Amino acid sequence: MAEETSEGHIPTVIADDVHIVYRVNGTSAGKGGATAALSRMLGRGKGEPRGVRKVHAVRGVSFTAYRGQAIGLIGTNGSGKSTLLRAIAGLLPTESGKVYTDGQPSLLGVNAALMSDLTGERNVVLGGLAMGMSREEIRERYQGIVDFSGINEKGDFITLPMRTYSSGMAARLRFSIAAAKNHDVLMIDEALATGDRKFRVRSEERIRELRKEAGTVFLVSHNNKTIRDTCDRVLWLEKGELLMDGPTDEVLKAYERETGK
Numbered sequence: 001m002a003e004e005t006s007e008g009h010i011p012t013v014i015a016d017d018v019h020i021v022y023r024v025n026g027t028s029a030g031k032g033g034a035t036a037a038l039s040r041m042l043g044r045g046k047g048e049p050r051g052v053r054k055v056h057a058v059r060g061v062s063f064t065a066y067r068g069q070a071i072g073l074i075g076t077n078g079s080g081k082s083t084l085l086r087a088i089a090g091l092l093p094t095e096s097g098k099v100y101t102d103g104q105p106s107l108l109g110v111n112a113a114l115m116s117d118l119t120g121e122r123n124v125v126l127g128g129l130a131m132g133m134s135r136e137e138i139r140e141r142y143q144g145i146v147d148f149s150g151i152n153e154k155g156d157f158i159t160l161p162m163r164t165y166s167s168g169m170a171a172r173l174r175f176s177i178a179a180a181k182n183h184d185v186l187m188i189d190e191a192l193a194t195g196d197r198k199f200r201v202r203s204e205e206r207i208r209e210l211r212k213e214a215g216t217v218f219l220v221s222h223n224n225k226t227i228r229d230t231c232d233r234v235l236w237l238e239k240g241e242l243l244m245d246g247p248t249d250e251v252l253k254a255y256e257r258e259t260g261k
């Protein structure tokens, strides 16, 4: 891919009529517990295999993302934002439609694979290796990553297991590890939401840098100000459908009008 179009834009992600369906096993339909009784009262579970339910989370989404863009994903809870990002990262199969990407997108999410029993220090090293950095590069950037995260501002926490961190501290470390590398496509799922103001400002600055370094950044956030300050384009999802795709200001205005947020 990466062929230049007539406008000189280079596509990094193309989603073509993407549908994503979760199949949930072990639902209460057909079993004897209280939730099953509730489910029967609500009339669910008819005509489906026992205990399997489908959730159609993304419905016919199409868009093309270009290099140098920072794209915000907005929408009310459960509208399909995280699901769409996971599909772009190749972590979820599409039911129909296709996702084409230039290079391997990196998904930085609330569930990013850091090991809670290992220290922050070990996670920086493992996270760096997982992103394809050499030990030498990790050594060089280690202090920068720790400083950026601010984990050690209130004491020597980086040598403690991550399970002892607050959710904000863990999110900050995850972001700092991922942001230490330049990505072709970096996807950030709510990582900034738990950080404090100082950290948010620092991360927003880093997102702008990553964007300048010719990558594409996707950012899921419920904070309209963060989206406004970092993104030049916004996709608005609702019930799995792409309601609007356009310049940040236009889409946020429509979203705020509709949701009152």
Ligand SMILES: Nc1ncnc2c1ncn2[C@@H]1O[C@H](COP(=O)(O)OP(=O)(O)OP(=O)(O)O)[C@@H](O)[C@H]1O
Residues within 6 Å of the ligand: 022, 023, 024, 055, 056, 057, 075, 076, 077, 078, 079, 080, 081, 082, 083, 084
């Ligand atoms: N692992 C899963 N199995 C089954 N259904 C799921 C799973 N993950 C998400 N869903 C469903 O898919 C739909 C979209 O969820 P998703 O997490 O993508 O929304 P979201 O827009 O990221 O929400 P939020 O803003 O609350 O984080 C919801 O109806 C949710 O219940």
